[in-house]
Amino acid sequence: MPDILNTSLTGLRAFQNALATTSHNIANVNTDGFSRQRVNFGTMPAQNVGVGYIGSGVQPQSITRIFDQYRVDSLRTNVSEEARLGAFNDLAGGIDGLLASPDSGLSQPLQDYFSALQTVADSPSSVSARQVAISQANVLSDRFSTLNTRLEDQNDQVNARLSQAVTQVNALAESVADLNLAIRDAQAAAGGAPPNDLLDQRDLVLQQLSEQIAIDVVDQGDAGMSVFVGNGQALVLGGDASQLTLAQCEFPSANPEVALLTATGTTMPLVGANGGEIGGLLDFRREMLDPTRNTLGQMAIGLTEVMNAQNRAGMDLDGNLGGDLFSVGTPVVTASTGNTGGGDVSVQVTSASGLTPSDYLLAYDGGSYTLTRLDTGATVPMTGSGTALDPFVADGLNLTVNAPSAAGDSFLIRPTNGAAGDFSVVLTDPRGIAAAVPIISAADLTNNTGTGSIAGDRVIDPTDPALLAPVTIEFLDAGNYSINGVGSFPYSADAPITANGWEVTISGAPDAGDVFTVTSNAGGVGDNRNAQALSDAFDGGIFSGGTVSIQERFESLVSQVATDTRRSGINLTAQTAITEQARTEQLSVSGVNLDEEAANMIRYQQAYQAIAQMIGVADTLFQTVLSVTRN
């Protein structure tokens, strides 16, 4: 015979459990990663009383958390992507503002330098105009190095954040491994009942881990959740966690990479690391920071090349041939630490017009060298044989193999990376600006009878030892001329006449006996022809085969960075909305709703009160029986 009292007691116990779970839910309404829990009731075994079965009460069968694995996984993936975009966008905004700001960008100093060159062209004999040009050149080079320093700071910041993220990953991976063990033990101890709060905790730690780096999670049943990163390297296997580290990998001059610490203590580069804070930082460094620094270097190299060449083709205020205006950093070549040969490679920039802002990898397979552009991954064809006399030539670079390599050796070549940092003005004396062309041509006014005129003085080879030697061009007849009394060259109007490293043009119809002279322009302090040429060289096409000027190169850099920043901003906004959606969906299953809990509380409270009344009934029944026997 079932016992009302016992049956009621099962109810009391069950509803106490239910109320306790409800209060656990309410208490954890604000706990991150908490999934609401539910007591699942079942009936006690019924008793056969001959005429049928009478139930013997209720028993809690299980306490489970309410969750949807798909939604948890989806939220985790989205959180990882949001963290990646967040880190990228955060840092990109820094460069974006930096480049275009009038206080730190290059636009204003570039314009000012152009104006200063024009001022020298206006008054080439004025030392103060020249002083302005030197000062503006210094402002420009300072701005280059300031920008470069700011970008280096950014690089340091990226490395510091990477290091923090790696530390976090290691701690979180450890937690996942620990939780895997704890969950296994707790489940075994409870006869297979789920340790809900530990499971929530593990999901939360996995989500936090994915904020640092994209992870693949594989449920391996009793062994727990295994975590893989990059191209499938194991970070957590059951109760064992590996460690990440930040290490200088193949090339000591390159940036530190995220690597996996192996059991033997060696580091192995983590190929394919992406997602999360780490992914965002690596993307930023690869897609924005390095290209920006390299482009600045490219600009500094181009500017140095054309301005120095033009100044050397001129004559300064004291009648001396011009020298260099700027100096700039040279390419950095680093041998791989894995090289087995004693190979040595040196690299020079030969022409800014072919130079790209990329880094390169030179690899030797035992037979030939292969040059790979690192930003596109494309193989760059090289001409030449690599010797000092016939170097490899590619993309505006000369590559010389000074000592042979072994098969499998490789070299990292960074032609532009450090160039902007070492960009400086070497000309300090304002008189050294070569505003004049070193030669001046003249017609013999008292002698000439023809209509010939001479112009277009230009230096082709400033190193020609006879450059400044006086030269007489005398017309033997209307169609032929001699140079310094030697030879007979056919005259063609407007065709350049070259000698001693210079070029002039005679036009019109000279008569026989007409004489033109080309002499040193020393004393021609009012000559601004080379100052105009300097200004034109600064203004003209320097890059991309001579089609892009320095101002345009900078504008396109700013535009590129702005576009990338804008894209990452838009992506971040979209991803934030998607993540929020995923979170809401996950919470809609697992999150606590206080109104719902209030209703459950009332429900269980009422049930508890009702079953308590049944104990009263049982008591009344008992008292009734007692009073009958007492009477």
Add this chain to the structure above:
Amino acid sequence: MRISTVAMQRLAINSILNQQSELSRTQLQVSTGNRIINPSDDPLGTQRIMELDSTLERIGQFRENGELARVRLSLEDNALSNATDIIQRARELVVQGSNDTYTAQSRGLIATEIRQLADSLLETANSQNGQGEYLFSGFRSRTESFSRGSAGVVYNGDQGQRQLRVSESQQVADGDPGSRVFLEVPTGNGTFAVAAATTNTGGAVIVPGAVVDPAAYDGDDYQIQFTAADAFDIVDSGGAVVQSGTFTEGETIAFRGIAVRIDGPPDAGDSFNVNPSSYQDMFATLDAIATALENTGESAMARAQTRTALNAGLANLDQSIDRLVQMRTEVGSRLSMLETQDRANDEYQLQLETTRSDIRDLDFAEAVGRLNLQLTGLQAAQQTYTRVQGLSLFNFL
């Protein structure tokens, strides 16, 4: 859909945060007056603004260059005007001095004045600009343009001519070399010059002639040789007789496309040269005139020599005036080109500034309207939050 209490709060808070961030952006726009705060706000617009900024800076520089050129050309024009006045005065004096009634003494006085004019011309030719550069030294602008030596006035400059950039495509010369202004002056009538042989004994004077048929003139050296007082041969540079004729005083002698006249009676054996024009500098012209005026005699031969020299001087002075007028015309056309360019730059500048303003500057009416809308939105979000959060079943227990 079931909503959890945390999700509901997150939604409300996120909405408020978003509105606040939008609001702060609008606030920044309004307070700076710029539509673009960061380049990433409008990458294309940023690039456009940078291009416009750069073009505007350049126009500004070109205008400065143009102004400098204008100042220098005005100075040159002044100097040329001075020089023209000097040569004009010299011409008047020569015309006076040619008058046969003048005595040797009064001619001496004229010669003195001519020499003073030559000094003034030298001074003018050595003009400097405000920066101490000589106007007429070519590229050797810190070297005195002309100096007087034992062999007359010498030019110390060169034939260089400085060009200043006044627009993307145009350059303008800010001066002219002294060689072109003062040295390169053709003699005679610009095509040929006449002279009397120093051995002439007669009283004949050759008058600078003219070209009548440019196609027939071949530029050879010719000599009119008087075989008798009334007969002449015209001999070319090879010694061949080109033409012979009978001489009538005051009659034009025409040959090879040119015509010259000989006044007064020649002696047999006198000869006159007709050579292609060469160049003679203005200082030498003035010197020659002064020398001719200082060395006059009373004989027919001496008078004829003085007349011939003064005729030649007069022709050379006319050429000098022509050259100076030509230079002033060139300078004037450069000045007017500068003015046209300046106006064009003005217009271009205005147009670029308008474009830049369209891209860069904030539309205040639109921004303030947006600001109000965002304020209202934020307020509504906040009110909704407090109202919704106040609702809880627990309140009714």
